[in-house]
Amino acid sequence: xxxxxxxxxxxxxxxxxxxxxxxxxxxxxxxxxxxxxxxxxxxxxxxxxxxxxxxxxxxxxxxxxxxxxxxxxxxxxxxxxxxxxxxxxxxxxxxxxxxxxxxxxxxxxxxxxxxxxxxxxxxxxxxxxxxxxxxxxxxxxxxxxxxxxxxxxxxxxxxxxxxxxxxxxxxxxxxxxxxxxxxxxxxxxxxxxxxxxxxxxxxxxxxxxxxxxxxxxxxxxxxxxxxxxxxxxxxxxxxxxxxxxxxxxxxxxxxxxxxxxxxxxxxxxxxxxxxxxxx
Amino acid sequence: xxxxxxxxxxxxxxxxxxxxxxxxxxxxxxxxxxxxxxxxxxxxxxxxxxxxxxxxxxxxxxxxxxxxxxxxxxxxxxxxxxxxxxxxxxxxxxxxxxxxxxxxxxxxxxxxxxxxxxxxxxxxxxxxxxxxxxxxxxxxxxxxxxxxxxxxxxxxxxxxxxxxxxxxxxxxxxxxxxxxxxxxxxxxxxxxxxxxxxxxxxxxxxxxxxxxxxxxxxxxxxxxxxxxxxxxxxxxxxxxxxxxxxxxxxxxxxxxxxxxxxxxxxxxxxxxxxxxxxxxxxxxxxxxxxxxxxxxxxxxxxxxxxxxxxxx
Numbered sequence: 001x002x003x004x005x006x007x008x009x010x011x012x013x014x015x016x017x018x019x020x021x022x023x024x025x026x027x028x029x030x031x032x033x034x035x036x037x038x039x040x041x042x043x044x045x046x047x048x049x050x051x052x053x054x055x056x057x058x059x060x061x062x063x064x065x066x067x068x069x070x071x072x073x074x075x076x077x078x079x080x081x082x083x084x085x086x087x088x089x090x091x092x093x094x095x096x097x098x099x100x101x102x103x104x105x106x107x108x109x110x111x112x113x114x115x116x117x118x119x120x121x122x123x124x125x126x127x128x129x130x131x132x133x134x135x136x137x138x139x140x141x142x143x144x145x146x147x148x149x150x151x152x153x154x155x156x157x158x159x160x161x162x163x164x165x166x167x168x169x170x171x172x173x174x175x176x177x178x179x180x181x182x183x184x185x186x187x188x189x190x191x192x193x194x195x196x197x198x199x200x201x202x203x204x205x206x207x208x209x210x211x212x213x214x215x216x217x218x219x220x221x222x223x224x225x226x227x228x229x230x231x232x233x234x235x236x237x238x239x240x241x242x243x244x245x246x247x248x249x250x251x252x253x254x255x256x257x258x259x260x261x262x263x264x265x266x267x268x269x270x271x272x273x274x275x276x277x278x279x
Numbered sequence: 280x281x282x283x284x285x286x287x288x289x290x291x292x293x294x295x296x297x298x299x300x301x302x303x304x305x306x307x308x309x310x311x312x313x314x315x316x317x318x319x320x321x322x323x324x325x326x327x328x329x330x331x332x333x334x335x336x337x338x339x340x341x342x343x344x345x346x347x348x349x350x351x352x353x354x355x356x357x358x359x360x361x362x363x364x365x366x367x368x369x370x371x372x373x374x375x376x377x378x379x380x381x382x383x384x385x386x387x388x389x390x391x392x393x394x395x396x397x398x399x400x401x402x403x404x405x406x407x408x409x410x411x412x413x414x415x416x417x418x419x420x421x422x423x424x425x426x427x428x429x430x431x432x433x434x435x436x437x438x439x440x441x442x443x444x445x446x447x448x449x450x451x452x453x454x455x456x457x458x459x460x461x462x463x464x465x466x467x468x469x470x471x472x473x474x475x476x477x478x479x480x481x482x483x484x485x486x487x488x489x490x491x492x493x494x495x496x497x498x499x500x501x502x503x504x505x506x507x508x509x510x511x512x513x514x515x516x517x518x519x520x521x522x523x524x525x526x527x528x529x530x531x532x533x534x535x536x537x538x539x540x541x542x543x544x545x546x547x548x549x550x551x552x553x554x555x556x557x558x559x560x561x562x563x564x565x566x567x568x569x570x571x572x573x574x575x576x577x578x579x580x581x582x583x584x585x586x587x588x589x590x591x
């Protein structure tokens with residue numbers, strides 16, 4: 001298989017930077033929300049919405065679209081940034097995040113916002129939903145694919161492993177999931193709160209095809225997504241090793257920024273860092 | 280037609296099979312109880328549209344939700360205690376919050392589960408489902424009504440529905456001319472002395488009780504309130520206004536079920552005492568279903584005594 005071109009990688013990295021900026025601005029305006037986990041998965045979601053997924057912002061319910069389920073619903077700002085920059089709704093709506101009457105609820109709500117496939121926010125439930133969509137698409141003989149993003153703290157939920165069994169049992173090879181393995185959850189380091197390793201071996205033991213990649217290496221993300229499409233009879237799990245708060249030096253690896261929004265001063269500094277990055 | 284006694288779960292199995300024949304969008308999910316819930320009949324006929332999820336109720340609800348998002352019409356079944364208890368949050372967060380077209384049809388509700396005991400006897404499932412926004416709650420009284428309920432919620436209604444079915448055989452009570460409609464109670468008759476608002480297996484008990492009371496000169500009406508949410512408040516008001524004693528009868532806790540729903544409405548619109556027959560604030564236990572009905576006071580005799588006492 002042809003590897004992704006350098007030009008595409010450069011383009012996607014720029015797009016990821018744009019997403020990060022929108023996330024930070026949105027959260028600063030809202031003055032609450034989840035910064036760290038939105039930034040850690042920004043490269044993955046960029047690769048999906050701006051390269052891999054077949055979707056149509058003008059027709060969010062297009063029958064043959066690929067689907068994305070944000071199982072870690074607290075990364076809502078990331079999803080909203082991807083949807084807004086894709087053209088699902090006006091970018092100005094991002095200013096209303098978490099405000100009364102806004103379609104941009106604190107956690108994604110499918111009834112209020114086009115492009116959100118299903119409401120999420122309570123952890124552990126997205127993979128089961130993704131399985132159901134994948135099974136439905138197969139029944140209809142559609143070649144559409146289903147993508148699902150889980151947090152690493154999230155895999156402490158028992159339902160995730162029920163869904164892991166189901167996806168393998170029903171050979172849902174049109175399903176590709178990610179674990180955003182940033183190593184931190186609200187109460188601290190994942191492996192101090194509740195030991196989650198060995199993540200790769202666990203998914204392999206549950207019958208999945210597993211890739212273990214650096215979740216900030218755009219070429220690695222795209223190549224893993226391409227390879228996942230060629231796998232037959234097995235769902236694919238991409239364990240993405242990431243850094244919480246990725247992209248902003250003073251947020252990186254800091255557990256307190258799991259659920260804390262930047263201050264206006266922090267935003268200024270952060271945007272500057274992103275602008276200077278790669279220059 | 281309603282001419283033989285049968286378990287509502289058996290009627291469900293047949294109805295689902297017929298529905299599967301005429302509608303290709305029907306998919307069925309079960310959590311390793313397809314022999315008991317009778318979804319296995321559909322599974323045998325349409326294996327490609329049947330998903331056994333194993334002993335994993337939470338995953339089953341998520342999977343059903345996902346299937347509904349691709350335009351399928353999922354029926355998800357297991358025992359009432361697991362469906363509404365184990366998977367309550369999945370039902371709340373995914374099915375109800377997103378208002379999905381997922382039909383939850385649970386069997387083995389109430390104490391008539393029998394010998395398996397309290398762990399398997401849901402006496403709080405109506406309460407758990409009734410509190411959820413967007414949810415419709417239906418408790419059919421017999422096999423004939425069950426068949427109609429299943430067809431109605433598939434053909435005429437989009438949105439989450441909880442249907443509560445039983446394990447044991449129940450007598451047929453609904454007349455042949457009866458047509459089920461969501462939110463419409465069936466009035467057998469209105470009484471001047473007392474009215475019994477009943478659901479599920481308690482409808483036949485209420486009819487038997489009313490016959491005994493009639494012989495004692497007490498004019499008693501019987502109303503089958505098979506839709507518990509949305510409640511048929513028009514019929515309820517009429518029943519409350521036309522009699523001296525209003526009684527509710529259900530195979531469920533008196534907390535949060537039919538009796539509560541009736542009380543909630545009347546306390547705001549026509550405050551009258553509501554005498555509740557049901558399970559008191561307690562768990563079930565092992566025994567035959569007949570023994571348990573007596574033990575928990577879910578019998579025509581108990582209804583008769585309760586009404587006589589209330590009329591004094």
